[in-house]
Amino acid sequence: MTNASQQPMTMEQRLAFIDMTDEARAALRCLEPVLLRALGPALDAFYEKVRADSKLRAFFGDERQMASAKGAQQRHWAQIAKANFGPEYERMAQNVGRAHARIGLEPSLYINAYAVVVDRLIRAAIEESAPHSMFAGKNRNNRLAQSLTGLVKAVLVDMDLSISVYLETLSEQQRLADEKRAATEAAQRHAVDVMARALDALAHGDLQRRIDEALDGGFDKIKGDFNNAVDKLREAFADVGSSANVIQSSSAEVSRAADDLARRTETQAASLEETAAALEEITATVNKTADSTRHASEVFDATKAEAEKGGAIVREAVDAMRRIEHSTRDIGQIIGVIDEIAFQTNLLALNAGVEAARAGEAGRGFAVVASEVRALAQRSAEAAKEIKGLISASTAQVENGVVLVTRTGEALEQIVRQVGDVSQVVTEIAAGSKEQATGLSEVNRAVSQLDSMTQQNATMVEETTAASHSVSHEAEDLARLISRFKLDSSARDGRHAMAEPRRPSPPQQPARRRAAAAGGGRASSAGASEEEWRDF
Structure with missing residues (x-):
């Protein structure tokens, strides 16, 4: 949640806004034993749903990564159960939001997952409020209400913090993407303009025209290819011109020789x-x-x-x-x-x-x-x-x-x-x-x-x-x-030596390159996900 000036609220402001007082924190701590006992089965129920849903299962590479994420969640919920909302907790909650943004986990799935876990935790707390429990006594309902209210507030604060970071991360990613897209479009427009002028000169037979301006991104390779193509065309036309002159003189000599031979x-x-x-x-x-x-x-x-x-x-x-x-x-x-x-x-x-x-x-x-x-x-x-x-x-x-x-x-x-x-x-x-x-x-x-x-x-x-x-x-x-094409003096004089053609490097096999990229992507994704779930 953010204020009107779009400045993010601090943790103290969030807790104060929802009346997470010391008394509410103490009431939440009363549920710690219950929450810690119920947390394991609650998370097991959640991961059963994950395994049954192919969309959710796709966010986990394997059972080992799922177990790692479960351990991180248990540690995170332990901080909530202790009502410990200090810097360490805030860092972990923010990491959860950033991780969700990186892996593309939508807030609705995140909220649904919290609903499954909170449902089990609240049921466990209510069952614990039966006679002869820690809530037994004259003010049982009041203490249970305070404890559940504290739990709900803590859960909402946790979701608010994670989703706010999630939205901020998405907004930052969108801003960077927009800036990158704008820069790419500008570079494209500049490159297209430069290429258009160069192609226009080439269309008018100017083989002296080269692209000397710096082009960003992949257009620099296109620039090099264009310059190489123009150089090769200039050399080829120069050689063709020289060959045409040689053919002309040779054909004249052949004509004279043929006439003499005919006689x-x-x-x-x-x-x-x-x-x-x-x-x-x-x-x-x-x-x-x-x-x-x-x-x-x-x-x-x-x-x-x-x-x-x-x-x-x-x-x-x-x-x-x-x-x-x-x-x-x-x-x-x-x-x-x-x-x-x-x-x-x-x-x-x-x-x-x-x-x-x-x-x-x-x-x-x-x-x-x-x-x-x-x-x-x-x-x-x-x-x-x-x-x-x-x-x-x-x-x-x-x-x-x-x-x-x-x-x-x-x-x-x-x-x-x-x-x-x-x-x-x-x-x-x-x-x-x-x-x-x-x-x-x-x-x-x-x-x-x-x-x-x-x-x-x-x-x-x-x-x-x-x-x-x-x-x-x-x-x-x-x-x-x-003669309609503009060639440099060395090419016109036929003194321009043809450069030895470069031997092209053998192209990579697309399947092998895709397999390598996919393998590297899975490895990096698995490493990143494990690190992110470890931060969870």
Whole structure:
């Protein structure tokens, strides 16, 4: 209860206002034994109701906390039973009000709980007023009334003190909450205004604008996030601008290179077409050469056969010349015999002439015959000599012919071997020409395919050229778009180094974080409640 000036009443003022005199306190002390005996069962009945009511049970963590609160209440009621309303009692009653405000226990529940306890206490006091009790006597009803009145006054003062502190605490909490809400709203308005100006600048392309003003509460993180975002955007736009310039210059170079490549590809295509035509002619020529070489190989084979036949004939001629040589030698021997006979005949004719001369006239006829025989022998000797000379010359010529024919045979054998070698070489040339023709046919097909691919490449180069020109135009448009944003000089010059992105810390798992918060809340709530009920 408070006065008109909203200043709280002191304990003395409260007690004086309800006429809690020394006499009333003494009457209350008369109930102390009764109250202390009845207090345990009264509190047990109260906590039975608490256990049965889920709303009330939620204010207690467990049975241990409920037992602690019960002990605190017993100590508090012991002070009331002794009518001890000093500073210690006042502190305990005020702590009860503050505890109720902190845990959210409404006054109606508090009053209902007191009603349960007071009901049991008053019933116990009335039962104690029966005959032969401490209230027995002439003024029993008067003493009982004084004692019960003192109890009720003490209970009401206790509830008044606790509820007043409860209301004051709630009022203070509301005031602090209002101040905090007002400060938060002001900070929010300030932060929203600052953010609105910064976002407006950002919407107009000003990437130099940062939030440098201090913001309270959670807005400071938003400020940091905004500044980081602007920095990243500025860096990104600067990099995009640099990349756009590089793309523009590169696309121009690509366009020039593509144009040059297109011209070269066209030239290459024309050259490949001419090469393909030339290869077709070369292939036809090589095929013709292969046919001619094959025919030449056949001719050389025939020539080799004829040369082998000539060699056989020469060998036969050599044998015939050797036989002629032997015959000539035989003739020479015969001529020698004839020459010897002519010589002997000449000697005999000479001797006959000498004998005829000795015979004189009688041997004159014989001398004539001897002279004729001698002349005939001489002619035979001369003829034999001439024949011998001819035979010698013929023998020399036959020997020379034998040598020549032998050499001719050897030459023909060499020719046969060389013709065989040439025939083999020509055969190999024919096979090589055939392989060359086959290879040239494959090369011709490859060149044709290459020509087709070159034509396709030319088409692709034209498309690439068109695409590079398009990319160049897009890069120019991108550069114009980037130029609308305000960037610092270092970013515009492309000299601003990109900061290494921070590696974000792994986020906490929400369930684990909520569980930790809930566990901590229960622990702190249990500790606070135990302390508050201890103060109860």
